[in-house]
Structure formats: structure tokens, C-alpha cells
Amino acid sequence: MLKNKIAATGVVLTVLLTVVGLNVLALGANGFKMQVIVELSSARVARGDDVTIFVVVKDDEGAPIEGATVTATIGDLEVLFLLSDHGNGNYQGAIDTSIVNEGTYEIVVTVEKEGYEPSQILRTLTVIPPPLVTDVNHDGGVDIVDVAIATSAFGTEPGDSRWNKEADMDGNDKINILDLAKIAVDFGRTSIPSDPDVIKLQAVVNGMRDVNVFVRVNISDGLTREEAEQIAEATFIAVMGEEVTYRLDTLTFNDTQVEAHYTWGFDESDMGHIFDMTADLTTLLITVNHCF
Ligand SMILES: [Ca+2]
Ligand SMILES: [Ca+2]
Structure with missing residues (x-):
């Protein structure tokens, strides 16, 4: 099954490389600029689960660009995934993470369209071990x-x-x-916790994608500052991954809501990016807005 998938994608790869080559030759660096937004369904997935890649492509004036060729690679794997065109500048595709080992990978999304400068965006994906059946009490560890x-x-x-x-x-x-x-x-291994003390919240990121946030806090008896911070940090990591540098600027909370504001960057010299989140603990929904 898996082999078939890779083989099939391999065919796509050959075809696409031809198209890409033509584009570059025809355009040089003089095409119009594209604005590309890339979101992953989650920055952390259990090995074997799919990660979905959402891409929005717009021109300089914010008008959607349809008919672009959008592809993605994961790590050093020589497999090119073709994202399908969902219209209105939206492109989407999934990668089955059983083709890689556990670890942290760069997902490289390439967008090409005749008349435009090709664009490449990187995202980090961490593939974590799947839940273990030997974790009898589902607390995330076998002990x-x-x-x-x-x-x-x-x-x-x-x-x-x-x-x-x-x-x-x-x-x-x-x-x-x-x-x-x-x-x-x-014995001694860890997996995704699924015990009753772990709450699952759903974060809606930039109004585009949903990310599951798991955090071990008891929200039934009100919130301590430490618990509010745990919720904020778990949200940040679930959305952005652990590879970025971040700083919690403000945190306000009561028993039903947590609001946090982070500054983040790809390294210390790049700390100009914003991450805002509001978690509603009655609906278990989190609204996240972040810039790139
Ligand atoms: Ca048995
Ligand atoms: Ca256990």
C-alpha cells in the first residue's frame, strides 16, 4: 500500500520537475510576487497519522491565485507531494507520516505559477511515537x-x-x-497521554486550520497561574512546534478563560513575530492568531 503510494508520487515528481524547469526558464526572477501562507494541521503528529498542509496563495493585491502548482517535501525524502487545488487560492494535501521515522522534519512547500516568482516556505513538523497499547492506564508512559x-x-x-x-x-x-x-x-517508553486528567482543546489557527492541544490540567476547580501558563505553552507548542524561540509577554486568566501573548522568532535575532491566543475553557476552544 505504502509502496504504491510512493511509486505513484514518484511519477508525479518526474512530471512536475519538467513543469518547474519550464517555468524557471521562461520567467527568470522577473515574475510577479506571490504571497503564500502555509499552515500544518498540527506541528506535532503521532507517527502513522496524516499531517494536512493548507496553503493560501495570493497576488500582491490580495487576489487569490488559482491553478498554481503546489508541492511539498518532508525531510530529505525524495518524494514530492502534490497539493490539490481547492479553488479561490486554496491548496491542500496530506502526508502520511508512517513514511518517516519519529523525529523533527522540515516540510518545504514550493509554489509555482507561470508569470510569478516561485516561492518556497518551510514549516517544522515533529513526528512523535504513536500511543502504546502497553500503556494500560493511558497516562502517557509505560511503568x-x-x-x-x-x-x-x-x-x-x-x-x-x-x-x-x-x-x-x-x-x-x-x-x-x-x-x-x-x-x-x-517498559520506560512514553507515548501520547490519554488519561482523564489530560484535557483536549481545539485551537483554530488564523481562522484556517484546527489543531488539537493536549494539556494535563484540572480545570474543574478553577485555574492557578501555573495551570494557565501550561495551557498557553501547550497551545503555543502544538501550533508552532518546539523549534522556534519564544517569550511569553502577557498572560491574563480567570476560571473560564486564558489569554496569552507571545513574541517568537526562528532564532534570537528574529524575535519580531506575534502569537495571540484566547482559550475559552467552557467550550474548550482556543482562538489563535499569529503572523509569520
Ligand atoms: Ca492476552
Ligand atoms: Ca501507564
Whole structure:
């Protein structure tokens, strides 16, 4: 399946390179300028999940540019992903992250259109380990607690009072030494937390894309400053990734809302970018506006 996908994209690559070559020859550097905005569906995804790339292409006067060729690459992989034209200057495509290992990658988005200067935009994507089935209590780590839970259900089958489906790693309706062995293999590993103390908020970024924000805070008993900061920082990292430099300028909060303002940059000499967020803890929605 995966091989087919890569092979198919390889064909696209050959075709596109031809088109690109023609464009560059015809234009030189004298084409019109394009404004390109690139957003990823998330700056952090679990390996195996798709990351969707949203691109908006406009001319100097803000009018949408349709019919552009928009492609993306991930890391050093020699696979070119072609984004589809959704009209009105919007382009979209997805990368299946199972084709890379866990790690941090540069996504390079290239936009080409006859009569315009080609444009290239970089985004950072972090691919994290997928959730582990051996994390029996779903707290994000495989540790002695998971062993203890599985041990307490040892020797049971469905219907027994101590039966615990979560501890049946191989789904054979028995909890035996093989299940414990699987936990032992993953002992010490961490994954995405999914325990009840972790709240999931949805951030709407620049009105364009949704990003899931996971943060371990208890919001049912009001907020401390530390918890408000955790929500703000988790939002920042989920949206921007961990590769940028950032500074929290202001933070205001009450029991139902967190407002934060960050300054960020690609390095210390580039700290001129703005990131504003407002989290509504009653709806679990976050509004994020940031400039590039
Ligand atoms: Ca665990
Ligand atoms: Ca089993």
C-alpha cells in the first residue's frame, strides 16, 4: 500500500520537475510576487497519522491565485507531494507520516505559477511515537503502575471479577505471561497521554486550520497561574512546534478563560513575530492568531 503510494508520487515528481524547469526558464526572477501562507494541521503528529498542509496563495493585491502548482517535501525524502487545488487560492494535501521515522522534519512547500516568482516556505513538523497499547492506564508512559494493573488481572478471562480488558495486550481474552512480557518490552517508553486528567482543546489557527492541544490540567476547580501558563505553552507548542524561540509577554486568566501573548522568532535575532491566543475553557476552544 505504502509502496504504491510512493511509486505513484514518484511519477508525479518526474512530471512536475519538467513543469518547474519550464517555468524557471521562461520567467527568470522577473515574475510577479506571490504571497503564500502555509499552515500544518498540527506541528506535532503521532507517527502513522496524516499531517494536512493548507496553503493560501495570493497576488500582491490580495487576489487569490488559482491553478498554481503546489508541492511539498518532508525531510530529505525524495518524494514530492502534490497539493490539490481547492479553488479561490486554496491548496491542500496530506502526508502520511508512517513514511518517516519519529523525529523533527522540515516540510518545504514550493509554489509555482507561470508569470510569478516561485516561492518556497518551510514549516517544522515533529513526528512523535504513536500511543502504546502497553500503556494500560493511558497516562502517557509505560511503568510499574501498568505492570501492577496487569498483574492484578493475571490469570483472568472475560467474566472473572478481576478481568481487565485493557491489560489483554494481544486480545486473546486471557491475561497471561505474554501480556506481561509485552509491557516489559515497552517498559520506560512514553507515548501520547490519554488519561482523564489530560484535557483536549481545539485551537483554530488564523481562522484556517484546527489543531488539537493536549494539556494535563484540572480545570474543574478553577485555574492557578501555573495551570494557565501550561495551557498557553501547550497551545503555543502544538501550533508552532518546539523549534522556534519564544517569550511569553502577557498572560491574563480567570476560571473560564486564558489569554496569552507571545513574541517568537526562528532564532534570537528574529524575535519580531506575534502569537495571540484566547482559550475559552467552557467550550474548550482556543482562538489563535499569529503572523509569520
Ligand atoms: Ca501507564
Ligand atoms: Ca492476552
